[in-house]
Amino acid sequence: MILIVDDKPENIFSLRSLLESKKFHVDTALSGEEALKKVLKTDYALIILDVQMPGMDGFEVAETLAGYSKTKEIPIIFLSAVNTDKKFITKGYASGGIDYITKPVDPDILMLKVKTFYRLYEQTLALNEVKWKLQREVESRKLAQEELKLKVDFLHTVLETIPQIAFTADALGHITFVNEKWFKYAQSPIEFPQIHPDDKQVHTFFEKHVKSGEPFEAEVRIKDVDTGIYHFHLLRIRPIKEGGIVNSWVGTFTDIEDQKQIENKKDEFLSIASHELKTPLTSIKAYIQLLERMVKVEGNGSVSTYIHRAQDQVIKLESLIADLLDVSKMENGKLKVNRAPFDLETLVVNAIDTITHTHQHVDMKVEREGEPFVVEVNADAIRIEQVLINFLTNAIKYSPGAEKVVVRTQVRDGYAYIAVRDFGIGIPKEKQEHVFSKFYRVEESSVKFQGLGIGLYICAEIIRQHNGGYGVDSVPGEGTTFYFSIPLN
Ligand code: ADP
Numbered sequence: 001m002i003l004i005v006d007d008k009p010e011n012i013f014s015l016r017s018l019l020e021s022k023k024f025h026v027d028t029a030l031s032g033e034e035a036l037k038k039v040l041k042t043d044y045a046l047i048i049l050d051v052q053m054p055g056m057d058g059f060e061v062a063e064t065l066a067g068y069s070k071t072k073e074i075p076i077i078f079l080s081a082v083n084t085d086k087k088f089i090t091k092g093y094a095s096g097g098i099d100y101i102t103k104p105v106d107p108d109i110l111m112l113k114v115k116t117f118y119r120l121y122e123q124t125l126a127l128n129e130v131k132w133k134l135q136r137e138v139e140s141r142k143l144a145q146e147e148l149k150l151k152v153d154f155l156h157t158v159l160e161t162i163p164q165i166a167f168t169a170d171a172l173g174h175i176t177f178v179n180e181k182w183f184k185y186a187q188s189p190i191e192f193p194q195i196h197p198d199d200k201q202v203h204t205f206f207e208k209h210v211k212s213g214e215p216f217e218a219e220v221r222i223k224d225v226d227t228g229i230y231h232f233h234l235l236r237i238r239p240i241k242e243g244g245i246v247n248s249w250v251g252t253f254t255d256i257e258d259q260k261q262i263e264n265k266k267d268e269f270l271s272i273a274s275h276e277l278k279t280p281l282t283s284i285k286a287y288i289q290l291l292e293r294m295v296k297v298e299g300n301g302s303v304s305t306y307i308h309r310a311q312d313q314v315i316k317l318e319s320l321i322a323d324l325l326d327v328s329k330m331e332n333g334k335l336k337v338n339r340a341p342f343d344l345e346t347l348v349v350n351a352i353d354t355i356t357h358t359h360q361h362v363d364m365k366v367e368r369e370g371e372p373f374v375v376e377v378n379a380d381a382i383r384i385e386q387v388l389i390n391f392l393t394n395a396i397k398y399s400p401g402a403e404k405v406v407v408r409t410q411v412r413d414g415y416a417y418i419a420v421r422d423f424g425i426g427i428p429k430e431k432q433e434h435v436f437s438k439f440y441r442v443e444e445s446s447v448k449f450q451g452l453g454i455g456l457y458i459c460a461e462i463i464r465q466h467n468g469g470y471g472v473d474s475v476p477g478e479g480t481t482f483y484f485s486i487p488l489n
Contacts, residue, residue, distance in 0.1 A: 001025040001042065002114065005035040005061065006050040006079070015048060018107055019114065032056025036064055039071050045121040046114060051080040073124060075117040077101055077110075155250070165193075165233070165253040171246050173210040185222045185231075185253070193253070196221035196230045206237060213239050213246045219260075222253065232260040271328035274321050281321065285314050315358070326458045327438065335458075337380035337465045344416055345373040347381055348409060351388040355396070364396050369408040377416055379466050379486055387459040391420040391482045394456075397449055399424020399479065411488070415468070419483035426476035435472060436460040459484070 002024050006012050009030070016026045027042065029035035032053055039047070047065070051058035058078055065071040075098040099113050159166035159179045168177040178189045185193035192202050199220040209216045215238045221230035237251035292307050329335040352366045377384075388407075395405040399422040408419040427435060427442055434440045441453040463470045466486045474480035 001027055001044055002118075003027045003029060003035060003038060003042075003044045003047045005029045005032065005047060005053075005058070007031060007053040008050075011050065011079075015105070015110075018110070022111060022114075024114070024118070032058070032061040035061055039065060039074070040068075044074055046117045047074055047076045048110075048114075049076050049078055051078050075099070075121060077113055077117065079103055079105065159250075162252070164255075167251050169206075169237075169249040169251065171210075171248060173206050173249065176248070183225070185225060187225060193222040196223070202235060209237065210246075210249075213241070215239060219256065220253075231255060231257045233257075267328055267331040270324055270331075274324040274328060277317075277321050278325075281314065281317055285311075285318070288314060312358075320452065323452065323454050323458060327454050330458070330461050335461055335465070337383050337462065339378050339380055341376045341378045342381040343373075344375055344377050344384075345409075347385050348373065348388065348407065348418065351385050351392065352407060354389060355392045359396055362396060364399075364402065365404040366392065367404050367406045369406050370410040373409055373411065373416060375411060375416060375488055377486060377488055380462075383462045384466070384486065387462050387484060388418060388420070390455045390459050391418075391484075394482070395420050395422035395424070395480070397451075398422065398445060402479075408483075412485070414488050415485040416488060417483065417485040419481050421479060421481040423479040426478055426480050427472065427474040428476050429474075432472050432474055436470070456482075 002019055004012050004015050004019075004026060005028075006015070007030055012028050012030070016028060019026050027038065027044070029038055033056055035047070035049070036056075049058040049061060056064075058080075062076050062078070065074060065076070077098070078100045079102075080100070081103050098117065101110060101113065155168070156177055156179075159168070159177070162179075163181075165181045165185060166179045167175055167182060169175050175190050175192075178186070182189065182193075192206075195201055200218045202218070202220065205216065205218070215236070217234070217236050220233055220235050222233050223230050232255075233253040234256050235251065235253050237249055239246040240248045240250060288307060288310050292304070292311070295304050295307060326335060352368075356366060392405060392407070399405070402423040404423070406421040408417075408421065410417045425445055428444070431442050435442065436456045436459070438457045439453040440457075441451060446453075460470055463484045463486065468484055468486035470482075470484040472480060472482050
């Protein structure tokens with residue numbers, strides 16, 4: 001909007017008509033004082049200001065406007081009578097006015113100037129808008145930076161408080177912060193502690209993970225700077241992502257030396273205990289066999305029954321000890337398989353025979369489904385039979401009162417597949433993934449059924465060593481299928 005200030009209504013009228021004919025919005029004031037009041041309330045793009053007015057003259061108005069921040073940018077065109085002294089013109093400019101037109105007004109020149117100023121005004125507005133936006137952007141960035149700094153400070157304080165060795169790294173994996181405890185194992189804040197040569201070398205491994213953005217975890221031994229002794233630590237490194245992109249990493253080393261030593265002692269104990277148990281057991285077994293032979297010769301029926309029972313118990317004890325020995329071998333990475341070609345069908349038939357024989361006291365049939373195998377596999381026959389017998393023993397054990405167990409055999413995609421299905425108590429869905437873990441037993445059944453929770457753990461390792469697959473399907477109350485597959489070649 002344009003403000004025309006003139007004490008003569010007829011001048012205002014002609015100027016107003018001229019401007020409105022060119023589609024400009026126009027406001028008017030009949031004195032300098034009125035103009036000042038209006039200017040404070042309304043935003044004007046341009047003021048056309050008569051110089052000679054009673055009361056406040058045009059220059060005084062312009063000087064006052066130049067003093068307010070709201071109005072100092074408004075362009076002013078002064079209008080003055082003809083033959084005005086040059087010094088008035090100069091005064092006009094000095095007081096902040098921008099242009100000057102003498103009366104009588106030439107409409108073309110006036111319109112030219114008005115349009116120019118109007119455009120200038122619009123450009124100034126646009127510029128101001130940009131400036132304002134930029135200012136806001138700078139401020140919000142400053143705020144974000146301050147917030148970020150607060151967060152980083154907070155993280156560092158937390159990392160200083162925890163009992164672990166902790167560090168942060170940038171997106172490229174370069175260390176950016178380490179806590180006090182770092183220096184027990186590292187001499188410099190930018191280099192990782194020295195890792196035992198036999199363990200995963202963190203920097204090379206970390207580099208790989210930096211590329212993939214995946215978290216990483218490893219048990220490593222790191223060297224105490226003072227004593228030179230390596231201590232077991234659990235190293236965990238997690239990426240911090242922003243909008244799906246890794247922007248930094250946080251890592252901790254947790255001291256697990258004590259835990260490791262206890263574990264080693266336990267494994268050692270397990271190994272010694274099972275070896276020690278094995279020797280007297282072998283003698284007991286031999287004596288029982290001797291007794292059995294003697295009783296056969298003398299024909300004493302009830303003694304023979306008891307001897308059989310003793311034998312059954314010895315077999316159970318033997319298999320328990322064998323399992324414990326296997327676990328201790330697994331801990332030491334010594335559970336190896338001895339491959340040789342054998343007929344898989346014979347193995348399945350033998351395993352079912354053994355089970356039927358050793359479970360005569362339960363009324364349970366073992367049925368076959370699928371195709372009998374006509375293939376030879378190159379595997380460890382004793383270990384594969386161990387897996388199948390374990391599945392069958394569990395199937396019978398965990399389905400009291402059921403009539404049968406079904407063994408399904410089939411060759412599929414280059415694999416021999418064996419599944420053992422029972423109609424027993426089943427395993428709740430959320431527990432199924434755990435049954436192959438060491439010492440895991442499903443709570444619901446562990447009171448009623450005896451066991452150590454290591455059979456399936458060993459089976460899984462045996463199948464893994466054969467590059468095979470294994471798994472379980474189960475519906476509580478309906479039954480369970482345990483299966484495994486081994487490659488034919
Ligand atoms: P365990 O000596 O306890 O039987 P396993 O390693 O053979 O040890 O099995 C682990 C756990 O899995 C068992 O304690 C039992 O809870 C569950 N389980 C194994 N087989 C079956 C099955 N056929 N039906 C229901 N639960 C089973």
